[in-house]
Amino acid sequence: MITSNKRPASLAISRWVSRSKAAHREIVIGWLFALPALLMYAVFVLLPFVLSIRYSFYRWNGIGDMTWAGIDNYRTILEVPSLLGTISNAFRLVVYFSFIPVTLGLVVASVMQRVAPGRLGATARTVLFLPQVIPLVAAGIIWGWLLALPGLINQILKLVGFESYTRAWLGDFDWALPAVGLIGIWVLLGFCTVLLWTGMTRLDPALYESARIDGASWFTEFIKITVPLLKHEIGVCVTVTVIAALAAFDIVYVSTAGGPGNSTAVPGIQIYILAFTQQRIGLASALAVMLMVMVLVVVLPIQRLSRETAQ
Amino acid sequence: MIMFKKRKLISTATMLAVLLIAAQMPFVAVQAPAVMAQSEQPSCGTEPVTLNAYFETGFDIPFELADEFTNQYPNVTWDIKQDQFANLINSTPRLLSGDNPPDLIRLPTMVSFAEQGLLMNLDDYAAAFGWDEWPVPQLNQNRVGEDGTRGSGSLYAMGLNYSLTGIYYNKEQAAQIGMTEPPATLAEFEDLLAAAKDADLLPIMQWGSAKSGMGLAFPLQALMASVGPVDPINDWIFQKADATIDTESNLVAAEHLQQWIENGYFPPDINAIEYTDANARFGQGEGVFMFNGDWQNASYDTDMPGNVGFFLMPPAEAGGSPAAMSAPLTYGIAANAENPDCAAFFFNWVASNDVAREINVTIGGSNPGGPSGLEMPAVTEGSVINETLAAGVVVGEAGTSMDFIANATSAIFAQGWTPELQKMVGGRQDAAGLLEAVQAEYELELAE
Numbered sequence: 162m163i164t165s166n167k168r169p170a171s172l173a174i175s176r177w178v179s180r181s182k183a184a185h186r187e188i189v190i191g192w193l194f195a196l197p198a199l200l201m202y203a204v205f206v207l208l209p210f211v212l213s214i215r216y217s218f219y220r221w222n223g224i225g226d227m228t229w230a231g232i233d234n235y236r237t238i239l240e241v242p243s244l245l246g247t248i249s250n251a252f253r254l255v256v257y258f259s260f261i262p263v264t265l266g267l268v269v270a271s272v273m274q275r276v277a278p279g280r281l282g283a284t285a286r287t288v289l290f291l292p293q294v295i296p297l298v299a300a301g302i303i304w305g306w307l308l309a310l311p312g313l314i315n316q317i318l319k320l321v322g323f324e325s326y327t328r329a330w331l332g333d334f335d336w337a338l339p340a341v342g343l344i345g346i347w348v349l350l351g352f353c354t355v356l357l358w359t360g361m362t363r364l365d366p367a368l369y370e371s372a373r374i375d376g377a378s379w380f381t382e383f384i385k386i387t388v389p390l391l392k393h394e395i396g397v398c399v400t401v402t403v404i405a406a407l408a409a410f411d412i413v414y415v416s417t418a419g420g421p422g423n424s425t426a427v428p429g430i431q432i433y434i435l436a437f438t439q440q441r442i443g444l445a446s447a448l449a450v451m452l453m454v455m456v457l458v459v460v461l462p463i464q465r466l467s468r469e470t471a472q
Numbered sequence: 473m474i475m476f477k478k479r480k481l482i483s484t485a486t487m488l489a490v491l492l493i494a495a496q497m498p499f500v501a502v503q504a505p506a507v508m509a510q511s512e513q514p515s516c517g518t519e520p521v522t523l524n525a526y527f528e529t530g531f532d533i534p535f536e537l538a539d540e541f542t543n544q545y546p547n548v549t550w551d552i553k554q555d556q557f558a559n560l561i562n563s564t565p566r567l568l569s570g571d572n573p574p575d576l577i578r579l580p581t582m583v584s585f586a587e588q589g590l591l592m593n594l595d596d597y598a599a600a601f602g603w604d605e606w607p608v609p610q611l612n613q614n615r616v617g618e619d620g621t622r623g624s625g626s627l628y629a630m631g632l633n634y635s636l637t638g639i640y641y642n643k644e645q646a647a648q649i650g651m652t653e654p655p656a657t658l659a660e661f662e663d664l665l666a667a668a669k670d671a672d673l674l675p676i677m678q679w680g681s682a683k684s685g686m687g688l689a690f691p692l693q694a695l696m697a698s699v700g701p702v703d704p705i706n707d708w709i710f711q712k713a714d715a716t717i718d719t720e721s722n723l724v725a726a727e728h729l730q731q732w733i734e735n736g737y738f739p740p741d742i743n744a745i746e747y748t749d750a751n752a753r754f755g756q757g758e759g760v761f762m763f764n765g766d767w768q769n770a771s772y773d774t775d776m777p778g779n780v781g782f783f784l785m786p787p788a789e790a791g792g793s794p795a796a797m798s799a800p801l802t803y804g805i806a807a808n809a810e811n812p813d814c815a816a817f818f819f820n821w822v823a824s825n826d827v828a829r830e831i832n833v834t835i836g837g838s839n840p841g842g843p844s845g846l847e848m849p850a851v852t853e854g855s856v857i858n859e860t861l862a863a864g865v866v867v868g869e870a871g872t873s874m875d876f877i878a879n880a881t882s883a884i885f886a887q888g889w890t891p892e893l894q895k896m897v898g899g900r901q902d903a904a905g906l907l908e909a910v911q912a913e914y915e916l917e918l919a920e
Contacts (some may be wrong), residue, residue: 189678201560224569224588243887246480309749310741332681332744360745420682421743421894422901440893441920 216446234447257342258406266353289351301415304344353398360394396467398404428452514813525576533836573806575815581882586616586628592805594627597816622710630819631800633838637765638784645760652784668760677759679750680742686890690763694785695725697795718907726903766860767836782859795872881917888913
């Protein structure tokens with residue numbers, strides 16, 4: 162408030178009122194601009210969210226009458242091993258979809274920034290980011306071919322003398338989940354690398370210079386300077402990739418559809434099958450609600466941690 | 473009940489329309505529903521009609537039939553949407569209950585849709601067209617009783633044709649292992665499988681990816697029919713009370729299959745092979761035998777002309793009757809469809825019109841069904857279609873046809889057979905465990 166004491170108080174008040182009126186009008190206009198988006202959000206996000214919670218307490222086939230089920234649907238999920246198993250598969254996917262891409266992304270971005278900042282670096286970034294713009298379904302199909310028994314990956318293994326290691330990766334009980342994970346790494350590595358690389362470009366070069374004068378190695382610089390200063394970016398990467406892992410659907414559906422057995426079945430696939438193939442909307446909704454709670458439980462602490470340290 | 477009310481409403485509307493026409497208000501006549509008098513057969517009329525249809529992607533037959541139908545009845549045009557079978561399983565309930573319900577739709581399963589009142593009861597059409605006089609087994613698979621079991625009761629769907637499954641073989645490779653004629657018993661067939669393995673050939677090509685649904689269900693069901701009676705299997709598929717798949721003879725069948733897997737009779741990557749890949753690889757000479765249905769005839773004749781034969785799964789005992797899975801290519805009419813008369817007329821035309829029957833045999837590769845007096849259309853000499861049609865006669869006379877064990881409930885294939893058979897291939901499930909697990913899933917689904 163830049164009001165002078167020398168001016169009459171009444172003038173100051175009337176100015177303040179008119180200013181607050183203007184501010185008020187601005188707020189109203191702001192909300193009006195946001196209204197269409199808010200409406201869309203309410204209709205397509207909040208309403209389905211509330212409905213899902215409601216359906217999760219009913220037995221319903223999607224068409225006929227709904228009957229009250231209480232917490233039966235939740236109990237069923239905890240009791241049926243094939244449903245609970247999907248949740249453990251989702252957590253195993255976190256290693257492939259989150260831990261590896263973020264770690265690898267840090268290393269790749271750091272190498273790119275140090276060794277190849279010029280045209281080579283730009284090309285590398287583009288190549289790594291490419292999976293982000295390819296539809297996941299197409300990626301899943303192509304990886305299906307690459308990982309098949311007569312596919313390229315097994316041909317390469319044969320060529321270098323590892324014929325005994327060839328297998329139908331997506332059809333093998335022990336290897337199907339890591340194979341799906343590999344597709345996830347391929348898709349998410351580019352995202353992490355580009356985000357982390359962008360973060361690195363804003364770090365002060367003087368920090369590295371002084372570290373080098375002190376005789377720090379590349380690894381020491383990486384651990385002592387790069388990683389701590391990039392905590393915010395790392396937090397974003399981990400959040401996005403952990404959600405991608407826990408809520409995975411498209412990559413898994415296209416590459417294995419949950420098989421062999423239930424070895425790659427994740428909650429996303431199971432919710433789809435329960436709701437659309439089995440017409441058990443209540444059970445599907447309960448699993449969806451559990452999935453959402455699971456994501457929140459995992460992601461909120463990560464968010465908090467990365468925000469605190471960034472501050 | 474609802475249907476009767478609707479009929480009453482329609483006939484009242486017709487009467488009103490007639491009265492209005494009499495009062496010289498011709499514009500109303502256009503809007504009057506095309507309902508026939510009791511004595512007349514339902515038809516597509518002469519006014520323009522657009523049939524709203526959902527067909528299965530990858531099957532040419534309904535599209536060819538639709539084209540020919542418009543050829544013969546130019547007032548009928550089509551609004552056809554198509555989708556993968558797996559997607560149709562998921563979307564059918566919403567399509568049937570939606571705002572613009574289809575006049576014709578490929579049905580994955582039918583009991584729950586009939587029970588929910590989403591499918592049109594076709595009994596009146598059956599009476600009007602005389603379908604009731606066709607050979608009984610043709611229509612029985614599409615009947616649903618009031619207790620929710622299939623096989624008897626009201627008619628809720630029709631088959632565009634009647635497919636049959638059995639064993640295809642690569643003639644060159646079969647000759648290589650000394651097969652001069654189709655095996656007469658299960659033991660003979662198993663000797664051939666062993667001979668193929670010894671000759672470094674792949675004995676059986678089959679698919680097993682969860683994306684296509686497990687193809688080992690074909691040999692398993694064929695084995696079930698070979699070692700035991702057909703009726704208990706049909707009872708289970710038709711959801712008869714207390715029916716179980718976990719029987720002694722089915723255990724013997726599953727043990728045979730487990731032995732085949734352990735002997736290496738199937739491709740090592742079977743759990744990753746999709747349906748189309750399996751057919752392509754068989755067409756390229758990988759696999760002496762393949763369990764599949766007659767819908768594949770035309771493409772085998774193209775891929776390996778003159779080199780593919782077909783036989784039915786032989787019985788366990790010499791002199792017994794061979795059995796086969798044989799199911800109609802099922803189509804239904806939505807309960808609230810706009811043009812049910814025209815859709816029903818199409819069903820009748822498919823089964824009885826000469827050109828339609830010819831399309832059905834030459835393109836669909838399957839028996840067109842229909843009234844028993846009609847002749848079977850001629851087929852090219854030496855094509856495998858002749859063999860499947862002849863096999864159909866054998867099964868028909870022996871009364872040993874079964875529906876497909878994947879059709880028992882809408883989810884039993886995805887949640888029961890496919891994962892459990894995949895586990896068996898991976899050495900994580902045995903014959904007894906397989907039947908037990910599938911039965912448990914079946915009971916869980918029926919309890920819902």
